[in-house]
Amino acid sequence: MSVSFHTLRIAEVVPETAEAKSIRFAVPDDLRDTFAFAPGQHLTLKADIGGEEVRRNYSLCVAPQDGELKVTVKRIAGGVFSNWANDNLEAGQDMEVMPPHGSFTWEFRPDARNHYAGFAGGSGITPVMSLLKTALLTEPDSRFTLFYGNRDSASVIFLEELSRLKNRFMDRLQVHHFLAEEAEDIELFNGILDRTKCDLILGSLIEPEEVSAFFICGPGPMMDAAEEALKEVGVPADRILVERFTAGRPDAAVEAQMHQLQARAEGLQMTVTLDGRRRRVPFDAKAGNILDSARLAGMPAPFACKAGVCATCRARVLNGEVEMAARYGLSDEEIAAGYVLTCQSVPKGEGVEVDYDA
Numbered sequence: 001m002s003v004s005f006h007t008l009r010i011a012e013v014v015p016e017t018a019e020a021k022s023i024r025f026a027v028p029d030d031l032r033d034t035f036a037f038a039p040g041q042h043l044t045l046k047a048d049i050g051g052e053e054v055r056r057n058y059s060l061c062v063a064p065q066d067g068e069l070k071v072t073v074k075r076i077a078g079g080v081f082s083n084w085a086n087d088n089l090e091a092g093q094d095m096e097v098m099p100p101h102g103s104f105t106w107e108f109r110p111d112a113r114n115h116y117a118g119f120a121g122g123s124g125i126t127p128v129m130s131l132l133k134t135a136l137l138t139e140p141d142s143r144f145t146l147f148y149g150n151r152d153s154a155s156v157i158f159l160e161e162l163s164r165l166k167n168r169f170m171d172r173l174q175v176h177h178f179l180a181e182e183a184e185d186i187e188l189f190n191g192i193l194d195r196t197k198c199d200l201i202l203g204s205l206i207e208p209e210e211v212s213a214f215f216i217c218g219p220g221p222m223m224d225a226a227e228e229a230l231k232e233v234g235v236p237a238d239r240i241l242v243e244r245f246t247a248g249r250p251d252a253a254v255e256a257q258m259h260q261l262q263a264r265a266e267g268l269q270m271t272v273t274l275d276g277r278r279r280r281v282p283f284d285a286k287a288g289n290i291l292d293s294a295r296l297a298g299m300p301a302p303f304a305c306k307a308g309v310c311a312t313c314r315a316r317v318l319n320g321e322v323e324m325a326a327r328y329g330l331s332d333e334e335i336a337a338g339y340v341l342t343c344q345s346v347p348k349g350e351g352v353e354v355d356y357d358a
């Protein structure tokens, strides 16, 4: 993954609901390969807001076949970037954008005959939309079932697009809306996607053992409910893909342990490779992690959330051992392959070597 930002022009801003807008970027020919993406991935956007550099990740809501680069930004209460973007961004403006990344994805193959299912809540639909469209466009024999929770029908992002897709892929796409504050005739579809609802879904609307992959993205409690319900009925972990945008509150015991480790690691020498440059960097306890120690030393190591969710700061440990406070953004395979989230990592001894290019 290229970790540097590029300037892209906004080609179009599309209002999706009263609280969400999609932003389509124009990609110049010489950056086409750089901005090629896998379905479900996200972009990191960077802006100067009130004199401060703010970075946020937003999922692509399109399939690679759409030939567009488009993300959707929903306002969140008190959200610095999301409110600024909804109020200020217009076609013709330039924006700093990092190339697509993220592991909430799936390799769709034209000869596959699969059934996929998505659990999405609110703006969590964006990466699921990208996966859903790609599945239907790439695999003519595959099906997709979507369970999509929202407050009311006015807040449903992509309501019309989903119904267009349903008409186009009549036999292969099923969409079930769940509305928390609007009553429907069928009781099952009233209320939020909580654990009870997920259990009912798995008992009546879908055969979990027939599903090749479940894609889950939305508010934390919804994701936990769906994941737990799936595990309860025996769906193996490698068929459950979860995309988190926010981290839960750190565990107090973990936090205390990390403070101790940070203090002990002060001044430990590390070797950091970024964009082909290899440098010695001391660990800085005040910075608190490898990412910020490298940045303090003048290396522009990439980041977005600094909360262990987005994996923008991912690097591979080539030598030594590190301790990670949170690891939401990494899959078990990545951890087994030696990847860490440097915004969450502290060296456990001298000579730790991390490589952002690996």
Ligand code: FES
Binding pocket: 302, 303, 304, 305, 306, 307, 308, 309, 310, 311, 312, 313, 314, 329, 341, 342, 343, 344
């Ligand atoms: S910056 Fe998001 S996980 Fe580290």
